[in-house]
Amino acid sequence: HIYLDNAATTPIAPEVIETMTTQMTQDFGNASSTHFFGRQAHTVLDTSRHILAQSINAKDNDIILTSGATESNNMVILQTAQKRANEGKRIITTAIEHHSVLKPMAYLESQGFDVVYLPVNAQGVIELADLKAALTPETILVTIMMGNNEIGSHMPIHEIGQLVHESNAWFHTDATQAYGLLDIDVQEDQIDMLSVSAHKINGPKQIGFLYVNEAIHLPSFLMGGEQEKKRRAGTENIPAVAGFAKAIELLTPAVKAEHRARYAGFKQQVLEILQANGIDFEVNGAGSDDMVGHVLNMWVKGVSTYVLQMNLDLAGFAISGGSACTAGDLEPSHVLIAMYGEDSPRVAESIRISFGVETTEADVTAFCAALTKIVQKNLAKQAGKA
Numbered sequence: 001h002i003y004l005d006n007a008a009t010t011p012i013a014p015e016v017i018e019t020m021t022t023q024m025t026q027d028f029g030n031a032s033s034t035h036f037f038g039r040q041a042h043t044v045l046d047t048s049r050h051i052l053a054q055s056i057n058a059k060d061n062d063i064i065l066t067s068g069a070t071e072s073n074n075m076v077i078l079q080t081a082q083k084r085a086n087e088g089k090r091i092i093t094t095a096i097e098h099h100s101v102l103k104p105m106a107y108l109e110s111q112g113f114d115v116v117y118l119p120v121n122a123q124g125v126i127e128l129a130d131l132k133a134a135l136t137p138e139t140i141l142v143t144i145m146m147g148n149n150e151i152g153s154h155m156p157i158h159e160i161g162q163l164v165h166e167s168n169a170w171f172h173t174d175a176t177q178a179y180g181l182l183d184i185d186v187q188e189d190q191i192d193m194l195s196v197s198a199h200k201i202n203g204p205k206q207i208g209f210l211y212v213n214e215a216i217h218l219p220s221f222l223m224g225g226e227q228e229k230k231r232r233a234g235t236e237n238i239p240a241v242a243g244f245a246k247a248i249e250l251l252t253p254a255v256k257a258e259h260r261a262r263y264a265g266f267k268q269q270v271l272e273i274l275q276a277n278g279i280d281f282e283v284n285g286a287g288s289d290d291m292v293g294h295v296l297n298m299w300v301k302g303v304s305t306y307v308l309q310m311n312l313d314l315a316g317f318a319i320s321g322g323s324a325c326t327a328g329d330l331e332p333s334h335v336l337i338a339m340y341g342e343d344s345p346r347v348a349e350s351i352r353i354s355f356g357v358e359t360t361e362a363d364v365t366a367f368c369a370a371l372t373k374i375v376q377k378n379l380a381k382q383a384g385k386a
């Protein structure tokens with residue numbers, strides 16, 4: 001089986017497994033304990049937190065460990081709403097955010113908040129003029145993802161940071177998909193809060209962080225112990241945190257640049273082979289030269305997402321019909337709908353492939369051959385019926 005669904009999750013790097021195994025077998029202490037075992041665990045926590053913070057040019061104290069980007073996103077949205085409701089009830093986001101942003105937004109709407117969903121263009125990017133027009137003195141939060149998980153579009157984060165900071169609002173970005181490929185600097189880009197998940201970068205699942213600038217004091221989401229400087233209760237998962245830090249250490253700027261170049265090459269390879277094979281397709285979000293490079297979303301004309309995904313699975317290729325969470329229940333992609341409209345055939349005939357560190361040119365060639373066969377067979381079948 002060939003795995004081309006790295007936007008859903010990634011395999012754990014061997015170095016990460018080694019680090020985690022050491023932590024689980026030797027340093028099992030509770031980081032809050034004052035004895036030797038506790039101090040040892042706390043040292044690992046501190047060292048790891050420093051690596052997390054450095055990776056986005058933040059201060060160690062501004063990193064809150066969470067169970068992943070879902071928790072980070074939920075915490076930002078719900079706790080900002082709670083903290084700032086008396087200053088204003090307007091929140092701005094986009095139509096193509098992950099459900100861990102959109103669902104808390106829907107909840108806040110039910111509680112009387114005014115949520116603005118900025119539209120995106122055919123490249124899956126917001127227009128800055130729309131953001132500028134939507135910002136009011138009552139706006140308390142702007143949350144716009146850095147890179148989209150379904151089509152890989154990359155939002156103009158630096159410009160957004162500047163605009164938002166001309167207002168009273170806080171600026172949060174969900175960097176879950178972009179983090180592994182882009183160099184991020186929260187100070188340069190005026191990002192107040194930022195979410196990341198370890199399992200998208202060859203780290204373990206259920207661990208992530210939320211960066212919160214020191215000027216912002218969010219009420220704790222989970223109540224209990226005084227961990228994370230009273231900002232997130234619960235005994236820290238030291239093996240997971242150490243594994244997360246190891247995964248980050250492996251991702252030097254040079255490695256990220258190399259991955260971007262490799263994935264761009266794979267994309268080109270797919271386009272060239274499918275074109276040569278006479279497949280009628282279009283890239284969703286095409287035209288943007290600034291994509292978060294591991295994602296390639298394609299409209300394969302005339303064959304349904306379901307048929308493509310199922311047959312590719314049978315042929316040994318793991319791809320996705322959209323995001324992993326929505327693909328399971330075959331809901332149409334809210335991202336493609338936002339970009340192309342509900343009636344576009346793209347909504348029902350698109351697939352997402354996403355590359356990772358283990359992807360090879362041979363994988364890509366084999367995938368293209370399998371896809372070509374499936375498309376030709378299904379189009380011939382339809383022609384036979386007609």
Ligand code: PLP
Nearest residue numbers: 068069070098149174176177197
């Ligand atoms: N945000 C984006 C853009 C994602 O792609 C994901 C991954 O599914 C998440 C948030 C949620 O991450 P997790 O499931 O690790 O909490």
